[in-house]
Amino acid sequence: MSIIRQDAWTNDEDLILAEVVLRHIREGSTQLAAFEEVGERLQRTSAACGFRWNSAIRKKYDAAITLAKKQRKKGKLTQEQEVEQANYEVEASQEMEGSTIVNSVKKEEETAVLSEDKQASTKEMTLDDVINFLQQYTSKLGHHDRLEDENQKLIQENQKLKESNEKLKKEIKVVKKEKETINDDYRTLINIMDRARKMAVLPEEKSTN
Numbered sequence: 325m326s327i328i329r330q331d332a333w334t335n336d337e338d339l340i341l342a343e344v345v346l347r348h349i350r351e352g353s354t355q356l357a358a359f360e361e362v363g364e365r366l367q368r369t370s371a372a373c374g375f376r377w378n379s380a381i382r383k384k385y386d387a388a389i390t391l392a393k394k395q396r397k398k399g400k401l402t403q404e405q406e407v408e409q410a411n412y413e414v415e416a417s418q419e420m421e422g423s424t425i426v427n428s429v430k431k432e433e434e435t436a437v438l439s440e441d442k443q444a445s446t447k448e449m450t451l452d453d454v455i456n457f458l459q460q461y462t463s464k465l466g467h468h469d470r471l472e473d474e475n476q477k478l479i480q481e482n483q484k485l486k487e488s489n490e491k492l493k494k495e496i497k498v499v500k501k502e503k504e505t506i507n508d509d510y511r512t513l514i515n516i517m518d519r520a521r522k523m524a525v526l527p528e529e530k531s532t533n
Contacts, residue, residue, distance in 0.1 A: 329367050333376055335524045337366055341377055342385055342517060349392040384520050391509045 341362050348358035359373040366373070382389070 328369055330372075333380075335521065338376070338381055338524065339517070339521050340365065341373060342381055342388070342520070345377060345381075346385065346388055346392045346513070346517075349389065350395045352396050384523075385516070388513050388516050391513050395506050395509060 344362050344365075345355055345358040348355065348361075355374070355377070356370065359370040359377070362368070362373045363370040
């Protein structure tokens with residue numbers, strides 16, 4: 325059974341408490357989970373960790389807490405835009421495949437019509453043959469018109485997808501820039517924590533002198 329400590333907190337323990345709480349804030353976790361993690365590491369109760377944070381540590385890290393919350397919001401936005409980009413790529417691939425199939429069917433039917441024209445010209449045709457041929461040809465022309473309309477619609481949709489793709493590329497650039505800002509904020513956060521640690525060490529040195 326582990327021993328629950330009740331001695332005074334050291335500067336290193338205060339720093340560990342601050343680092344863990346700020347990490348949980350950035351990751352979207354709860355402070356209770358952070359207190360439990362610190363308690364396990366330092367062999368203290370989560371209640372003791374929570375009391376120490378609220379009574380002595382939190383005020384020193386107001387700026388760091390604000391940055392951590394900002395990073396958490398930006399992280400969620402990035403994930404949502406990554407999902408939107410993945411969905412777009414799947415839909416664009418499906419639309420391009422459909423356009424290719426329509427064009428292939430159209431070419432095959434045009435080839436079949438030309439073949440029938442040549443065969444009809446090589447033999448003597450009756451009036452009924454001519455009528456039947458014209459009816460079949462008219463029917464196929466109507467089918468071609470429908471395919472052409474569908475192809476035009478696919479071309480227009482493809483153009484819209486290209487425009488959406490360009491828009492997403494611009495948004496990705498914005499996200500990359502925000503990521504760089506997050507990295508800068510994180511470095512600022514580390515500097516703030518270092519200064520807080522030095523401020524906590526100086527009173528101890530004075531007291532020992």
